[in-house]
Amino acid sequence: MTSGAPAVPPPRLQQVRNRTPFGHFQYDKMGPGIRFHDVVIVCASFVLAAGRLEAAPRHRGPVFADAAWDAAQPVLSSLRSATDLVLFKPEADIFVTGSARARGWTPQREWLATLQVARHGTALLDKSLRLTGPRSWPWHDDPAQRTPGDPEPTLEVPLRYELAYGGWWRDEGDAADAPPRLHPTNPCGSGRFGSACRDTHAGARHDRGVAVPAPQIERAGVPVRHGNQDDLPAEGFAPIARHWQPRLALAGTYDETWQRRHAQAPFMDYAEDFDLRFFQYAPADQRIAEGLAGDESLRLAGFFASTDALEMQLPGLCIEAWCSTGDGAETAQFMKLDTVHVDLDEMLVHLTWRLTLDQARNVIDVDLRLCEAETQADRDWRHEARGGVPA
Structure with missing residues (x-):
């Protein structure tokens, strides 16, 4: 950081108590409007098999960065892996590799x-x-x-x-x-x-x-x-690289007007027409606009040597986040299941849940608890709660 440059504000979130059996990772990101957010993700791996998905013996954990198949020429290569460390996904990504x-x-x-x-x-x-x-x-x-x-x-x-x-x-x-x-x-x-x-x-x-x-x-x-x-x-x-169209167009317009506006600004903001769907990695026809409740069924045909098709169901789990602010207020919300990665080579399904907290909310403590929907009304409510923009 150059001398005199403004400091990125430290995370407001001071503690995450994870009571789930899955690993989590915490990081912070700047969003549109130069609004800083604390982000928590929970990543879990499940065995790719027929029926309701069962947890794998070991969990891969989060993917920290995009990786190209050809690391020497990443611009001319497709993605080997896609990072989980993004700000927010308005829709749910479903992609298949292997x-x-x-x-x-x-x-x-x-x-x-x-x-x-x-x-x-x-x-x-x-x-x-x-x-x-x-x-x-x-x-x-x-x-x-x-x-x-x-x-x-x-x-x-x-x-x-x-x-x-x-x-x-x-x-x-x-x-x-x-x-x-x-x-x-x-x-x-x-x-x-x-x-x-x-x-x-x-x-x-x-x-x-x-x-x-x-x-x-x-x-x-x-x-x-x-x-x-x-x-x-x-x-x-498979996942789409961020410099490919039509994903790149979602990043917005960085023209002379944008450059003039940010010439003396302390932080470089996103373009005014930036679309949060830029953070989606799945092809457009593999995204679920209304999000995932967590108990949807998946069917894959023509991928396996051993069977014509595999039909499976997501594990029916949700993760509830109890959020406490600096003044003692407490609210509960459900983490958004926004990534389903089917790995044919490892015969695993990797799921990522995300919690995005605007630092203006002053959330300093988060308690993560595993739960499951017991009624259709619960599922519908959870599904509604997962939509929208970063909280």
Whole structure:
């Protein structure tokens, strides 16, 4: 911190008593309007199996930072992991990582993978992607005339955006050391070609007569038909990096007006049009706008070698936070279950609950208690209480 710079205010929250069997982590964040918040998260891991989820023998704990698959070129890589340490999530994220495997360990050329979420029989999420074995882009002078070849049989498909449509490229006339041009929704994919014949997949050359890998993940019913389809979004079940569109647009407008307003300001505020959904990592069609009550059902089909589908139910737990202020007032609220991460490789489901407290509330003590809804009315009330903006 430079001399004379204002100090970030210390956390107001002085003590967290965690009476749950799961670990917690406390940190502070600045929010829009230069309002500082104390944040508490509770993270728990559950065994990925049919029926109601049961706690795993060991809990992973919070993810402290984003990590790219290619740490040397993070701008051209999808995320290996997504941090839990954000201010707030208005909606609930549900994402899947790892590899989808062919049924019965029998190599297949293609199959559908489906993720569904429901609450008491009402569908909240229903998404299907087509997965294929390895295939290539045969050469054609016109990139828009290049069409993906037939897939080869495969045993598994990693759910990484490197295997979806997108990519980076350079055009004729671009300097060799110039930053690459990026497909805005997926810079690490394949299919967007430039006039300099630089392929988008893993930096390989797409020279005349040389075939390069084509996408293996696409929207069911919306195939990748040819190269340079700029209207195709990133397709996948995994988390989206913060510098990708359309997530980046939610960060707001940081133009000359914003720069002038903050030239002499003690803290750099968020843009006026900043959207809290920027903190969401799941693709837009894998977010539950109304949040999660904690007892929803999940169905995953086309992901496992051992079974056609797994149907499971979230553990039906909620975490009540009793908050005490500096003047002795006490209030209770429920932590927001805002992240469900299905890890196919570890066969685990990681859940994150979040409590975001504006420091203006002067909450100095929080007591966390595990509970479960006993009636439908309780569930409805808890569900309502989890919406809205940071408290």
